[in-house]
Ligand SMILES: *[C@@H]1O[C@H](CO)[C@@H](O)[C@H](O)[C@H]1NC(C)=O
Ligand SMILES: *[C@@H]1O[C@H](CO)[C@@H](O)[C@H](O)[C@H]1NC(C)=O
Ligand SMILES: *[C@@H]1O[C@H](CO)[C@@H](O)[C@H](O)[C@H]1NC(C)=O
Ligand SMILES: *[C@@H]1O[C@H](CO)[C@@H](O)[C@H](O)[C@H]1NC(C)=O
């Protein structure tokens with residue numbers, strides 16, 4: 001109940017302060033969410049951009065593949081990943097997987113808070129922690145697959161080092177779940193001075209309260225940071241205005 005009051009306040013504040021634009025995309029999912037980029041504005045990610053595909057692992061994606069929202073999330077995200085790989089040259093794509101270094105799971109102790117949400121996952125060789133098969137990792141294109149052991153995409157790995165070494169200034173986020181890796185990574189990379197975009201169609205929340213939480217984050221919280229929230233249609237169009245990528 002407290003959530004829904006806070007939510008109402010947040011959404012009404014947003015309505016007063018954010019310029020609305022509804023096309024392309026962004027009609028309703030189930031609530032109408034405005035893109036932060038006007039529909040008639042040409043969007044470019046520049047040349048120093050990286051595509052972050054976060055926690056697309058069997059344990060998380062497989063659990064919702066039989067729902068209609070889950071199927072849409074999978075098909076949009078797979079389409080995006082493939083379109084990025086089709087760029088010439090392909091930009092840096094970074095995937096994250098949650099897994100622990102060995103069966104003792106040394107990254108989480110008995111009182112580590114993340115253990116409550118991620119502690120059931122296993123090691124690198126367990127199928128629950130592997131990338132869901134609809135999503136293609138292209139090693140020849142230089143895709144990086146990083147281990148992670150907390151919510152933030154850069155927790156326990158070389159993400160920040162890679163972004164810095166490759167002179168990346170812009171990141172485009174897809175992944176599961178919106179309240180976990182997406183929100184944590186958006187805040188952290190914003191604070192590190194990256195231009196952050198989140199593709200709304202390529203994010204999803206898990207039950208309970210999934211559509212409400214997703215809407216509140218995409219329409220309420222991210223634009224406040226401010227982080228850009230865009231549609232898959234805008235992201236695909238932006239690829240044509242971006243690059244050639246430097247990687
Ligand atoms: C992306 O999301 C927007 C907003 O809900 C929707 O209008 C659009 O149809 C979606 N695109 C696809 C390909 O699902
Ligand atoms: C984009 O649309 C807004 C209103 O929706 C309008 O004010 C603006 O002039 C348009 N810009 C271009 C470049 O067409
Ligand atoms: C999806 O599959 C899970 C088990 O994998 C099941 O618990 C759930 O009820 C299914 N949902 C739908 C909508 O079929
Ligand atoms: C997976 O890795 C763990 C530890 O690294 C090892 O103990 C286990 O035997 C491996 N399992 C398989 C199926 O390879």
Ligand SMILES: *[C@@H]1O[C@H](CO)[C@@H](O)[C@H](O)[C@H]1NC(C)=O
Nearest residue numbers: 233234235236237238239240
């Ligand atoms: C991007 O450019 C390609 C090649 O010209 C074209 O086939 C595709 O439709 C364009 N995509 C968008 C979203 O504009």
